[in-house]
Amino acid sequence: MSIPASYAILAAVSLAVIIMAKAVPPVKGDRTFFVFGDSLVDTGNNNYLATVARADSPPYGIDFPTHRPTGRFSNGYTISDIISEKLGAELTLPYLSPELKGKKLLVGANFASAGIGILDDTGIQFVNIIRIHKQFKLFEEYQRRVSALIGEEKTQKLVNKALVLITLGGNDFVNNYFLTPITARSLQFNLQDFSTYLISEYKSILLSLYQLGLRQILVTGIGPLGCAPAMLATRSINGQCAEDPQLAMTIFNPLLNQMIKDLNHELGSVVFIAINSLQMQSDVIYNPSAHGFITSKVACCGQGPYNGLGLCTAASNICPNRDLYVFWDPFHPTERANRIIVEAMFNGSENYMSPMNLSTLLMAMDSIA
Known part of the structure; x- marks a missing residue:
């Protein structure tokens, strides 16, 4: 495929911005970083499980520093990797990795597992995945391991001062509610009631994080699922973003933002930061050329219409x-799209991060360190 000169120029400018961002000195201060959630942030836990929800074969990882698949659902880095990079820290290892031991534990850990959702019945087709409450059990095990290394008091301080990212919800729609034309959940709930139910379950999940001692928690909303190549291939009319999944996002995300605001009020402090993934990704998807992309409809890797079918x-x-390309595979962004998302997380306005962006949060953390 030939590339118009205008796109090439935009791509070069955008790439220069990324290189300049990489050249900025890392944020001051050593930080422990924990990651919970699904395939958007899984860095390889599913490699160690008997499941089909895995990304441990080529061409995954084609642009990773090793140019080999790592279990990341990306051509390169995930958003959690890029956050670690901007923190000036080592990449957090998957918790199930045998390399995560000794002093590497103090960097943090990634507990995410592709295929999971807010609900336990989400992703049942993948069989053996680490559902969110199991991720929390593994985190408790992590704390015991670190306590054996540095003592309970220091471990508690490490946990209290850690940065946390949690990414959930997309699979509850993709691999549950919308999995087939008619599902048990779609018979049980309309979209409004299903979203309300998800939010009530998500609130208990976030409270569990707080009860585990975590205090600086980034919570992503759900991006424009109806615009993913998989949805364009199976649910779209004339290449437009699929209507029902898009409607679901306009219902779910405002409910999530309000729940987070209410939860912070109940706790009496800003514990949870809401990430407006829908706005961040929509900016790129609806105007890809402004960001140097040639398409937001066609996945880089796939087959069928929009490269949106199959694996x-x-x-x-x-x-x-x-x-x-905005999308690497039928559902997951490319590394470069992830970098744009993370940049908005660090420096975006309240339209993207509420009540503060990540740079402001880190400065606040430094001021009380």
């Missing part, structure tokens, strides 16, 4: 330049 494998269509 990304070595036999799939693979684009030669991942930096020009």
Whole structure:
């Protein structure tokens, strides 16, 4: 495919911005970083499980520093990796990795597992995945391991001062409510009531994080699911973002933002930061050329319409330049799209991060360190 000169220029400018951002000195202060959630942030836990929800074969990882698959559902870095990079820290290892031991435990850990959701019945087709409450059990085990290393008091301080990212909810729609034309959940709930139910369950999950001693928690909303290549291939009319999944996001995300605001009020402090993933990703998806992308409809790796059908494998269509595509596979962003998202997390206005962006949060953490 030939690339118009205007796109090439925009891509070059955007790439220069990314390189300049990388050159900025890392944020001061050592930070422990914990990650919970699904495939958007799983860095390889599912590699150690008997499940089909895994990304441990080529071409996944094609742009990772090793150019090998790592279990990340990306051509390169995930948003959690990029946050670690901007913190000037080592990448958090998957909790199930045998390399996570000794002093590496003090960097933090990634407990995320592809396929999971807010609800325990989400992703049942993947069988053996680490559901969110199991992730919390593993975190308790992590604390015991660290206590054996540095003592209980220091472990508690480490946990209290840690930065946390949790990403949940997308699979509850993709791999549950909308999985087939008719599902048990769609018969049980309309979209409004299902979203309300998810929020009530999510609130208990967030409270569990607080009860585990975590105090600086980034909570992502759900991006424009109806615009993902998989949804365009299976639910779209004339290449437009699929209507019902898009409607679901306009219901779920405001409820999530309000729940987070109420929860902070109940706790008497800003514990949870809401990330407006819908706005961040919509900016890129609806105006890809402004960010140097040539398309937000077609996945880089896949097959069928919009490369949106089936899995990304070595036999799939693979684009030669991942930096020009918003989506890597039928559902997951490319590394470059992830970098744009993280930049908005660090420096975005309240339209993107509420009640404060990540840079402001980190400065507040430093002031009380």
